[in-house]
Amino acid sequence: MGVSREYLIFSVATIASATFVILTIYSGMEKHEKDRVLQPRITMSQRSNDHFLQNCPATQALRRHTQRHGCSSLGFSDKETYKLNKIITNPSYLRNIYVSERYRTIICLIPKATSMNWVRTLMILEGAINSTNGLAPQEIVHAAKKHLRVLGQYKPDKRLGILRNYSSAIFVRNPYSRLLSAFRDRLEKYPNRNLSHRKWFNKNIYLKFGNHSPAEMPDRSMPSEKYNVTFKEFVDFYLSVKKTQDVHWREQYKVCPPCFDYDYIGNVETYADDFKQTVQIFDATSKVPLVKAPHATNSSEDGVLRRYYETLSDLQMKKLEKLLSSDMKLFGYSIPRAIQRNSF
Template identity: 30%
Template sequence: MGREVSGRLVVVVLGLPALFCYLLLGTTTTLHHHPPPTEQSSHSPPTVGSCPTCGLNFIVVSDAPEGDLDDLWWADWDEVQRSRRAALYFECHHVRKTRLKSLSKLVNARRYLYNLLVDDRHKAIYCYVPKVACTNWKRLMMILSGRTNETNPLNISSHIPHEEGVLTRLSGTRIKSSVLRYKLRMYTKFLIVRHPLERLVSAYRNKLVKNSTSAADFKRRYGVSIMKKYRKGVSAQNISKSGHGITFPEFVNYLVETGQDSLQSLNEHWAPYVDLCHPCTIKYNIIGKYETLDEDSEYILRKIGAPHDLHFPPLVASRTASLVADHMASLTQELSQKLYNLYKFDFKLFEYDYPNL
C-alpha cells in the first residue's frame, strides 16, 4: 500500500512541469512591448518563449484587441517619460544656482531661448540640440507648423530647416512677454538628448574632420586658432590656414578652457544641454533620447496631435558610438576629468555614465 502511494506521488511530482507547460501554452498572453501604434503595425508578431521547467519552446501569440495593445504601448511609454522626468527633476536640485537661469531672465533675455522652436498649430515647443537628429526634427516642425507644403520630411533639402527665419524661435522679439510665459507654461515641450560624449565626438568629426563645405567653414573659424594655441612644438606660421588636422585632445583643451571662461561662448554644436535648453527652468513634458529615437519620436508626434501619416524618417545607423572609446583614449586622465566637469550636469540630468570615473 505504501509503495502504491509513493508511486502515485512520484507520478504527480513528475507531471507538474508538464501541467505547468500545458497551462502556459493554453493561456492567451498579451505582449508587454510592441511597435508604436502606426498603420503598418496594427498587430504584434508572435514571439518564441520557453519553459525552463520542462525544457520546451512555445510560441506566444496575443489575441488582444488592437486598441488594448495600443493602450499598453502608450502606458509603457508614459511610464518611461515619468521616470526620465523624475530623474531630471531630482538632479536639478543639485545643479549650482549660478549655472541656472530663472524664467524671468529667459523671458527678458530672449537670446537664451534661441534653440527653442515653436509650433502654434499643435501647441508644441521643441528645443533642438545639434548632432541629435535635429535636421529631421526641424523638417517635421516645418510640416507641423505649415512652413512647407511637403508631407514627406525627406523631400525637404537638409540645409533648408537650418536657415534663419524658416522656423519660429521663442527668442523672437515680437512675442509679448505674457504670451511667451503662457506658451512656456501651457504648450507641450520636448527635447531629445544623446550620450554627451557620443554627441561631442560626432560634432568633432562632422565639423572639424570631414571634408565638406560646412566643415571647411568650422575649420577656418575654430581649427586654425585652436591649433595655434594648443599644438606644442609647432610655430604659428606652420599651422595650416585651412584649419585641417586638429586633433581631438586639442579640441577638448579648447572646450575646457573656453567653457571655464564663459559657457555662452561655446558654439551650439558642443554647448551643454543645460545651457541650450534650460531643463531645470523649463518643465519639459517629454524627454526623448537618441537611443530610443524611433519610439520617442512616434510618442511625441502622437501626443501633440500630428497627422496620423506623419512619422519620423527611418533612422540611419550611426557608428559614432563605436568611436568614442578610441577618442577618449587619446586624452590624459587630467584632461578627461576636466571634460567631465564641463558636461557633468548633462550626464547627471539625463542619466548617462562617464567612462573611467
C-alpha cells in the same frame, strides 16, 4: 446731535482695522500674482493633448524624476535663472525653443541631439513641405527660418503664456557622444561640410593646442579650414574656454532650460521610440515618417567612441567628467562603458 468721544474712537478703530484687512488681502493677492509668474506651468490635466500625456510610458516618469532631482541637487531650482520670467529673456533659450501654434506645442532643440531631424519634422508637421528628401543641410536651415518660429520671435507676455499653456518636449544626448559628434561634424575633415566652423576655429586650435614639430607646422598664410585638428586638441580647446562655448558643443543645460517642466524628455539613444511618442504630442493622428539626417557621424557607437577617446589623457578625462557632470545628473547619463577608465 453730538457724537460721543467713545463712538469716534470706535469708528476710527473700525476704519483702521478694515483698511488693514483690505491692504493685507491686496498685498497677498499681489504676492500671489508675482509668485504665479515664477511658478511652473499649469497642471498637465489642464493642457491640450491629455489623451497622450496622461499615458506617458514609465520611462518618462523616471526621466522627469531624474531631471527634478538633478535640478535640486545642483541648486538650479532655487536660482532665479530658471524661473519662467528669466527663461523668456535668455537669448540661448529663445533661439532654441521652437513653437507650433498649430499644435500648441513647443520643443527645445539642442544641436547634435537630433535637432536637424526635428527641424525637418517640424516643417512636415507645419505643412511647409511634404518631404525633406534631397534637401541639403543649408537648404533645411534656410527653409526653417522661413517656415518655423522660435520663442524669441514673440513678445514677452506671449512667451510667458506659451510656456505656461503649451505642451512641451526636449531631446538630450549622452554628453560624451554629443561632444564627439560636434567635433566630427564641425571641425574634422568632411568633404564640403561645415567649412564655416573650420574657418572660425581650426587654425587657432591647431596652433595653440597642437604639439607639432617645426617641420609639421604649415605656412601661417594657409586658410584656417585647411588645418586638420585632432580630437585631443579640440578637447584641450574645449576645456580651456571660459566664456560661452559654440552652441554645437555648449553644455545642454545652457542651450535649453534644464529645470522646465517638460511633458516629454526624449533621448537620442532611444530616438526611434521617443520620436513616435513625441509626434503624438503634436497630433496623435499624424503619421509623420521617422526623419533621420543623411550625414550621421555615428558618434554613439562603442567603436567610434573608443577610437577617439582613447587618444585623451587621464587628466583630460577627469576634467571632462567634471565639466559634463551637470548634464549627466540632469538627464541621467553616465560615462559610456566603452570609454570608462579603471583609474577614475
